Amino acid sequence: MKKSFLFLAYALLFTISISSFTSCRDEKSTSEKVEETIDDAGDNIEEGVEEIEDEIDDATDDN
Numbered sequence: 001m002k003k004s005f006l007f008l009a010y011a012l013l014f015t016i017s018i019s020s021f022t023s024c025r026d027e028k029s030t031s032e033k034v035e036e037t038i039d040d041a042g043d044n045i046e047e048g049v050e051e052i053e054d055e056i057d058d059a060t061d062d063n
Contacts, residue, residue: 028036
């Protein structure tokens with residue numbers, strides 16, 4: 001009896017802890033996901049341009 005009660009208590013605690021992690025997620029709409037993806041792509045392009053500018057500066061400084 002005691003083992004089954006402990007097993008049930010542990011199972012209940014495990015279920016509650018798992019559900020608390022998954023229920024706190026923010027649900028994003030499709031338009032929010034698209035906007036976030038576009039922003040990320042823009043940031044990546046800007047970083048790439050800065051890296052290329054640095055490489056060009058380094059190449060022209062050596063000569």
